[in-house]
Amino acid sequence: MRLNMIDTIHANIRWLTSGEPFSEQFHDFYFSTDGGLQETEYVFLQQNNILQRFSDQQQSVVRIGETGFGTGLNFLVTAEQFLKSAHPQCTLEYTSIEKYPLSYQQLQQVMLTFKKNWPQLTQVCDELLMVYSHAFNKKEQKLDVTLFDGRIRLILLIGDATQTLQTLLKMPYQAVDAWYLDGFSPAKNPDMWQDELFNALAKLSHKGTSISTFTSAGRVRRGLIAVGFTIIKVPGLGKKREILSGYFNTSL
Numbered sequence: 278m279r280l281n282m283i284d285t286i287h288a289n290i291r292w293l294t295s296g297e298p299f300s301e302q303f304h305d306f307y308f309s310t311d312g313g314l315q316e317t318e319y320v321f322l323q324q325n326n327i328l329q330r331f332s333d334q335q336q337s338v339v340r341i342g343e344t345g346f347g348t349g350l351n352f353l354v355t356a357e358q359f360l361k362s363a364h365p366q367c368t369l370e371y372t373s374i375e376k377y378p379l380s381y382q383q384l385q386q387v388m389l390t391f392k393k394n395w396p397q398l399t400q401v402c403d404e405l406l407m408v409y410s411h412a413f414n415k416k417e418q419k420l421d422v423t424l425f426d427g428r429i430r431l432i433l434l435i436g437d438a439t440q441t442l443q444t445l446l447k448m449p450y451q452a453v454d455a456w457y458l459d460g461f462s463p464a465k466n467p468d469m470w471q472d473e474l475f476n477a478l479a480k481l482s483h484k485g486t487s488i489s490t491f492t493s494a495g496r497v498r499r500g501l502i503a504v505g506f507t508i509i510k511v512p513g514l515g516k517k518r519e520i521l522s523g524y525f526n527t528s529l
């Protein structure tokens with residue numbers, strides 16, 4: 278029998294007739310219902326130049342950090358693109374933080390929608406499902422697995438984003454190359470957009486670390502600039518007028 282992975286609060290989801298998840302807890306969507314995959318590609322992969330990083334022969338490991346794993350859509354799209362386009366010596370290390378993980382059954386349900394809508398994700402969806410509950414380390418509240426012959430490492434840390442980032446800072450760590458900030462809208466979930474979180478992101482970055490998010494909220498832009506990121510507003514997709522994109526310049 279497959280158990281739910283932890284004794285914690287799982288996501289509280291209402292399923293739309295389209296099969297897409299809506300968070301009852303935050304009253305917000307996990308991803309755009311108006312083309313989730315295209316939004317992920319545009320907001321996160323394109324703004325962070327992920328494909329260029331994957332093909333850069335000088336880079337043997339590409340490290341991506343994410344706040345808000347949710348359904349794993351950003352991970353799945355990134356992993357699929359990695360397998361398609363990365364140079365053969367390149368590996369991907371994807372670290373994501375999630376406070377309210379989907380249960381195995383919820384993940385199974387959303388994977389059906391992903392595979393139906395985007396058949397190109399089938400292989401990565403199946404791989405994620407296979408490890409999601411079985412490989413979970415309950416004591417450490419994390420999933421740390423290598424997939425696809427060791428080419429992709431997924432580290433999913435369960436906990437509050439700010440606290441978990443601060444804990445990472447106390448351990449030996451490698452700076453992240455690209456950040457995906459994906460924590461529901463700042464108005465609905467201010468916890469994911471605090472100055473302490475921005476500060477930890479900066480400390481886990483190197484000169485040139487890129488960053489992007491679907492929001493264009495002024496407090497997020499100002500908070501990231503205050504800790505040393507250069508941030509610009511770029512046009513969004515669909516209903517989103519603007520999003521934020523940038524890179525880490527220097528510690529202030």
Ligand SMILES: C[S@@+](CC[C@H](N)C(=O)[O-])C[C@H]1O[C@@H](n2cnc3c(N)ncnc32)[C@H](O)[C@@H]1O
Nearest residue numbers: 345346347348349350351376377437438460461
């Ligand atoms: C917009 S969804 C993420 C979408 C996700 N990247 C995907 O591809 O499905 C935001 C996520 O942030 C998580 N979250 C909310 N508050 C959090 C917190 N304080 N710390 C960590 N994760 C949090 C939610 O449970 C949710 O899964």
